[in-house]
Amino acid sequence: MSLKAIHIVFVVASLILTAFFGVWAFRQYAQEGARVDLLYGVLSIVAFAGLLVYGRYFLKKLKHISYL
Numbered sequence: 621m622s623l624k625a626i627h628i629v630f631v632v633a634s635l636i637l638t639a640f641f642g643v644w645a646f647r648q649y650a651q652e653g654a655r656v657d658l659l660y661g662v663l664s665i666v667a668f669a670g671l672l673v674y675g676r677y678f679l680k681k682l683k684h685i686s687y688l
Contacts, residue, residue, distance in 0.1 A: 625687045631675045638668045 642664030649657035 622685070622687055624682055624685050627678065628675070628687075631671060631678070635668060635671050635675070638664045638671065642668065 642661050645657045645661035645664060648654070649661060
């Protein structure tokens with residue numbers, strides 16, 4: 621497995637983690653109403669969007685390198 625493939629795996633894992641954390645934080649905010657949970661949810665969405673942009677940039681930059 622190449623460094624490119626491993627990098628993609630970690631970016632995808634980070635995307636999944638931030639998505640689940642954001643959903644959890646928003647659900648906690650809905651139940652308890654703590655503003656810090658709302659902040660965590662919003663920051664998770666921002667991190668998710670940043671990871672998406674980074675992932676696209678990475679794939680475009682290294683499209684000439686194989687996955688193996």
